[in-house]
Amino acid sequence: MSPRRSYDQYCSAARALDAVGDRWTLLIVRELLAGPRRYTDLHADLPGVSTDVLASRLKDMERDGLATRRRLPPPGAAYVYELTRRGGELLPVLQALGKWGEGELGERRPTDALRAHWFALPLLRGLAGEEAEDAAGSGGAGLVEVRLDEGDFHLYVGAEDGPVYGEGPAPGEPDARLVLDADTCTAVAQGELSLLDAVRAGRIEVAGDSPLAKALREA
Template identity: 35%
Template sequence: MRRKGFDQYCGLARALELIGERWALLIIRELLAHPGRYTDLLDELPGIPTNVLSTRLKELEEAGIVERRIAPAPQRGVVYVLTKAGEGLEAAVVTLALWGNGQLGEYQTGDRVPPSSLAMALRATFNRDTARGLTASWEIRAAGAVLHAVITDGHLTSGTGPAPTEPDLVVTVPGDAVPPYREIMRAIKCGEVELSGPPSLLDTFARVFTPRAI
């Protein structure tokens, strides 16, 4: 059942009416990282009941936060994407994630790290001043997860999946499980990664993406 309104003329109350239901923000996190099909979202959100996913997507569509589009070739079917209003939630999602990182405790072997959370971490740690005027692209691979970070004249585009064009540097992080962002950055700074491309771009990456409470 749809949550009743709070009967308050308040932006926070209205936001909670629209995106405060269980799983809604995690669906938005996934779509911030990459448009996805219904089956993609089921795979990326283990534990979400199919009826809940269907309901949340319908609610988010009705709220003008998510819309359906025909997938471009060679894919088939429908993909869910964020509208402009949905994309406007990025700063709030990143801020909540940064706050939540302080409540996580220590990483334990076996903990699942969603690739979409790594994409959000890239955006959270992006140093615009350091990247001013820079054009470069990276693809990060870790235990089956693939991320991309593309900087064009100082502007960042990042998400899950391969880079839209051939990346300047491919960075492969060793291990059998997707590690937390801070572990990826530690491996990069310590040189404990495999590279395909100019090694100097690894140092550039470490400078441009500066972890803070991730």
């Protein structure tokens, strides 16, 4: 394994970029925020990354204590990568970067890949926003299933440990189910529309009887 490159600057921002500033590293973190992932799954959901670069970044992340690799018990018996606690602490960094980049999103280009679960972090920002938190109060945490034409995913709102989202329908009965289209998701991701305003405008259908679902409908 090659030695990690460094800016050789006695600055915490520079030290952080020593660990996560390489191309693809933060996007790998984005994928691993969904929980343990196989190498093949990571490669499929990171279109454009070469196998050599992905393998190299994962090794770097293991070395730097951001991710670990382990073998699943039978019958799976596959190797998976997952974030360490320190790797999971990059969630607010990614959220801040996503918020800063809202104005950069613009129109989707013909060459732009899209995965439904890439909307997970913008929707989590919406659900964790001040207005949404005020509306939901103590009922603001829970499991939320999101249904899009492009695919389903689920969110762990208020999660302090473990995955913050996952692909596919929620495991078990969700506290709330959101049904919306990609245009609405894009408007929320671009900062043009708040999640609660989308609910009020009828662009997001909210189902469920939990305090969280009721708070979203009644906000």
